[in-house]
Amino acid sequence: MVSAVFHSPLEAAAPVATTAKPATMAQALAAKASNKPAPTPPQAAARKAPLIDLTELAQRVVPPVLGLLLLIGVWYLVSVSTGSSIPSPLETGKQAVQIFSDPFYRNGPNDQGVGWNVLMSLQRVAMGFGLAAVVGIPLGFMIGRFGFLSRMFNPLISLLRPVSPLAWLPIGLLVFKGANPAAIWTIFICSIWPMVINTAVGVQRVPQDYLNVARVLKLSEWSVMTKILFPAVLPYMLTGVRLSVGTAWLVIVAAEMLTGG
Known part of the structure; x- marks a missing residue:
């Protein structure tokens, strides 16, 4: 009767061991996590970098x-x-x-500081390049947009573009009777071709689907130019402007050397 009332010590301890096991695993995981180094924040990593x-x-x-x-x-x-x-x-x-040391002295028209000469060269380049941009970019748009104008101007461009600046300068002296306008003319005629050619090529490479959509929407020619062609041609146009600036600086050196500018 007594043995039926009391349980064996192993049987009494078994439930305790099974209930304590999860607590032991949790404590082990917590201890392992506490041993890991804390993650370095981005600010601290940035401070450590040179x-x-x-x-x-x-x-x-x-x-x-x-x-x-x-x-x-x-x-x-x-x-x-x-x-x-x-x-x-x-x-x-x-x-x-x-x-x-004194770039802006002036001792007469033929004895001036280097600063005045630089300003005069910048003025000539700005005027010649500005005229080339005003004429060349719209002309390139027209040549690229209309096939008749393209066929009409292509032979002229192929004929005049390779002409040396040294050949254009005497023509400018003969026509304008002065060194300053002759230099501006030479810069203009030599720097206009990259803008004309690149702008025309950009217009011709606009996807035909864009123009078909404009035709379906019945957009005017001005709307086609400003809303479709101009954004698409802008990279080509800027490339032509960059090339023309370099050409203008090359031409001004030769023009001023020959005219004593």
């Missing part, structure tokens, strides 16, 4: 500096080997400091 990458900075700065030093070294060797015909880099630097 402000300047010295390797990347050296790769950007060292090659150009070496190229400049090589140029100066070759220049010095050539000046030494030729005697006094070519000034050395040091002598050139001294003269440059003297010239730019």
Whole structure:
């Protein structure tokens, strides 16, 4: 009778062990998680990163500096080997400091500082390039838009575009009877072709579907030009402008050398 009332010690301890096991696993997981390092916040990682990458900075700065030093070294060797015909880099630097120390002096029409000469060159480039843009971009739109104008102007462009600036300058002197308008004319006629050609090519490469939609919507020619063609042609047009600016700077050097500008 007594043995029927009391349970075995193993049977009494078994439920306790099974109920305590989940608590032991939870404690183990908590202890393992507490041993992991806390994640580094982005601000702390940014503070630890170096402000300047010295390797990347050296790769950007060292090659150009070496190229400049090589140029100066070759220049010095050539000046030494030729005697006094070519000034050395040091002598050139001294003269440059003297010239730019007072760039805006004026001692008459033929004796002016380098600042006035630079402003005059900028004025000529701006006028010639501005006239070329005003004429060339609309002309390129018209040539690209209408096939009749394209067939009419293509032979003229192919004939006049390769002409050297040195050939246009005497024509300008003959027509305008002055060095300044002749230089502006030469810049204009030489820098107009990249804008005309690139704008016309851009108009011709506009997808035909765009124009078909405009035809269905019965848009006017002005709306087609401003709302369809202009946004599509803008990358080509900017490429022509960039090329024309470079051409204008090349032409002004030759024009001023020949006219004494």
